Amino acid sequence: MPFTDQEYFEVIEKNETVKEAYENIKQICINLQKKTDCPEEDLENFLEFISRQWNK
DSSP states (O other), X not given: OOOOHHHHHHHHHXXXXXXXXXXXXXXXXXXXXXXXXXXXXXXXXHHHHHHHHTTO
């Protein structure tokens, strides 16, 4: 069962390592969207693609 948004935010606030990763990933995505002018949907699809690559 996936976490709710509220549960994710609680973990982010309580765990410095998770918070740092969240902030870094968020900033990378913002920069990528600015540099490529890609639609938000493309960025979401790209993140999903990346997440599928972890187990390969």
